[in-house]
Amino acid sequence: MTKKRSGRLPAVVVLSLMVGLSITGVVGAQTVWELQTAGLEALAGGDYYTAIEAFGSALQINPQDLGSTVGMAESYYWLGEYDQAQGLASRALSLSRRDPEVLTLNGRISIGSGDLDAALDYFNSAIAVEPNNVEAEIGLAELALAEGRNLDATLSLERLLRIHPEHQKALLSLVLVYEQAGDFETAERYLDIALQTHGNAPETHILAAEYDLRRGNNDAAAAHARTAQALDAHSTSAARIRATVALLDERYIEAIATAEELLRGERTDASVWFLRGQALVGAERIEEAMDSFRTALRYKPDDEIIRLVAENIAMREYPMEAPIRSEFAAYAAERADYFADGYLYSKALSSYRRALRLTPFDVSLRLSYAELHRTLGHTATFLQELAVLTDAGQGTPEIDRRISVYENALSESVAFQWAIDQFTLSKSKTSIAVFLAGGSTPLTHPLSERELLKSITTNLESLERVDVRESSVSSDFPDAFARARSEDVDFFILLWLTDSPRSFGLDATVHVGRTGVAVTSISIARVGPTRVIDTLDAFSRRVAGMFPFQTTIIRRRGDLVLIDAGLRDGIAEGAELTVLAPEAIIVAAGAIEYSYDAESVLGSIKITRRDDLISEGIISVDGLVDAIVVGDTAVMPGETVLERSSGALYPLLYDRVRALR
Known part of the structure; x- marks a missing residue:
């Protein structure tokens, strides 16, 4: 995006740009030109921290250098620090208002900041200055994807290819767009063109490898990863794909070795620690695997998928009194308390249930869960939770006193008057089967799909009126339909999961069990630190309100x-x-x-x-x-209205295309 350039930047700008920036060890006797060159090389190689240091050092020497300002803005853009990038890009724009490159950079940063109208103005301004400006046309396509206008993005990219038939980002973007649309033949045609015209670029082979992984072509993915690594010996993306393929192919020792090779270069990469942990689980080295997961969570404590996988393995492999289960339960309980304090009761209940699955007889935890039900007016449930503790030998005089008080208070309740235990009833429920579509593999967290399916199923099983009779991976619709009929369920659900570093998505189609007819679809995506749990909880709520009473x-x-x-x-x-x-x-x-x-x-x-x-x-x-x-x-007759909603700022496809360089 950025090339060498120079210009005048007011000296006052430097104070706002340089606060907090470390510039030691770079300036020396180097010139602005040399520092800008070093910054551009680092930027091209994806080393944004070194680029920021080099550009910042150039600006310390010459605060009026436009090229370093633009390069620094772009570096922050690729880091996703849009507020910092915006300030720098605005300064560059004040110096060069008709420069298409500066206008386009401002447009892309505006998308990241959520100002789509401003982004459109910037891109159109760039094209007004230079018709058919390649980067501005790409920017318009990214804007269309951000707004969910995939067809407009496709037309824009294909129009660009008629002028520049070998443009790398346009070709690779079309691969992703057509893949998203399910047109794999066209996606692969553009991928073949990209490989023919840009086969010497490691990023082309990385995208090809990721595409093949999503399509289940592991051998082809490994071949492209090896080619990418031959072109760039330091490509961590290529090594990560090789490790992922080895993991999926159950070559666990190779996967462990490759992950450890990656960790020698970057010890704090949580995703590699997770990959190593998954391989260790496959190799039945559970203690080492849990240590690897815990290390991953130490570096990235809010990675919910790593935590869900680790929790599920802890519940399968360790006894209830194991400290590791208490450790994970404490985290879930802390989040539950946080949600309850913020009156987010649905999320609080879900988090308490997660914690209680790990440590069912934790007195303090169950009391907190019981108190939340009391707050919600579920007095009988509150009493039932206290009884669970006494039945398990965990009672105390205070618990016994409260049981006595609430038993007396409930003496006029429906259950007492009818002499019935409402908590042991076999309730009438809507029967469902849940199938994860084959190939729904979150690449960011390989082999996590089954654990995610387990978490989805556990959430659904907590619903009062839903009976999950089967939950498994299904190869295709005919297989899911046949299995749903054999289970004689009312409805079955086909799921697809999408996992990226900043967002998580779930798409589902709901079918009548006896006919297979699709009756509705669900699409949920979330961003933020609780995106996975938010998505799974939103899906459960959608399912709970979907079926007729x-x-x-x-x-x-x-x-x-x-x-x-x-x-x-x-x-x-x-x-x-x-x-x-x-x-x-x-x-x-x-x-x-x-x-x-x-x-x-x-x-x-x-x-x-x-x-x-x-x-x-x-x-x-x-x-x-x-x-x-x-x-x-x-x-109870009534109309159920289902909405297609997304908590994500932009569709996941935009994130993928934006990341292409």
């Missing part, structure tokens, strides 16, 4: 009935439900709804009192004959 009559006393749905199911006092024989209701052939014949309606229930998991109601009979019996089904 149904409940079962479990007791009857005259005109009063008891149903297996309560406060925690969201049922409202005064709600009216329609009663049918269970055999009269089926899942609609092509929609998320139940179908039944109006003539099969037996009557209705009006809810009069609620408990946490059960409710009492009064029945009204349709017609002269009262045919309502225990075991009948009650439904």
Whole structure:
């Protein structure tokens, strides 16, 4: 993006640019030209820290050097430090308002800062100065991707190729765009052209290797990685792909050796420690693997996928009293407390449940979880959680006192009046199967997809009215459909996961179990330090609200009935439900709804009192004959509106194309 250049920068700017910048060991007797050259070489090689030091040293000697200002702005841009980059780029623009390169750099930084209107103005200004400016055209394509206009991006890139048929970034960008669209034939055609015209560039082979990995062509991916490393012996990306291929091919010793080779160059790379840990798990060296995961988390404590994988392995491989389980539980509990203090109760419940799966009999933890339910008005659940501790021999006089107080307080509750244990009921649920689509491999965290699927399944299993009968990887739709029918589920869900360094995404299609008809799709993406947990929690909430409500009559006393749905199911006092024989209701052939014949309606229930998991109601009979019996089904007709939403600033495809150089 940047070339050597010079210009005048007001001396006052230097004070704002140089605060906090280390410039030792670079200035010496070097000239501005030499320092700018060193900065450009470092920038071209992706060594942004060295580039910033060199450009900063040049600016210390000559605060009015435009080229170093532009180079420094670009370095911060590639680091994702858009506020710092914006200040530098604005200064450069004040010196050279009609320079297409400076205008384009400002446009790209504006995308990163979220000011898309300004980005469009900058790119158009660059093209007005120099029609068909390559970098500005690329910038417009990136802007289109950021806005989700993939077709516009494709047209822009292909228009650019008609003028510059061998432009590397345009070719590689089109590979990613067509891959995202599922047009693999066209993607591979552009990839072949890129390899023919830029086969001497290591980044071309890196992209080809990553593409092959996503397509499951491990041998081809390894070959491209070796070529990239032959072209650039210091390519960590190539070595990382080689290690990933070895891991996926179960060559664990090779994967461990390659990861350790990478760590000799960069000890603080959490992703390599994670890769090493996965290989050690495969080699059944669990203690070493956990040490590797813990090291990864020491360097990157907010990497949720590493933490989820480590937690799941700890639960599988270590007894409940193991210190490692307590260590992971403490982190989850701390986050739960943080969410609860911020009134983010859904997230707090999810984090407490994670912690309790690791250490089920931690008294302090279970008390905190119980207190949260009490705060939410789930008094019976609060009492049940205290009983769990006493049943496990963890009771205390204070816990016993509180149990006595709340048992007395609940003496008029629905459960007490009906003499029923609402927490051991076999509730009526919507049955589902969840399948992770084959090839849905998060490259940033290899072999994490099964652990992520396990976490997704665990979240879904915590839902009151969802029964997950199968959860596994499926090769394709026919396989998933056949397995869903064999499990006789109401619905099945096909999942795809997308993992990048700054974002995490989940796409899903929901199908009727008996017909395979797709009835809706879900797309969720999140950024930020809790992006993975936020995505999984959002998916669970979406699923919880997706299926039509149904409940079962479990007791009857005259005109009063008891149903297996309560406060925690969201049922409202005064709600009216329609009663049918269970055999009269089926899942609609092509929609998320139940179908039944109006003539099969037996009557209705009006809810009069609620408990946490059960409710009492009064029945009204349709017609002269009262045919309502225990075991009948009650439904609540209503429309479910599903929205396609994303918490990510931009689509994941934009992140991939932006990263191309």
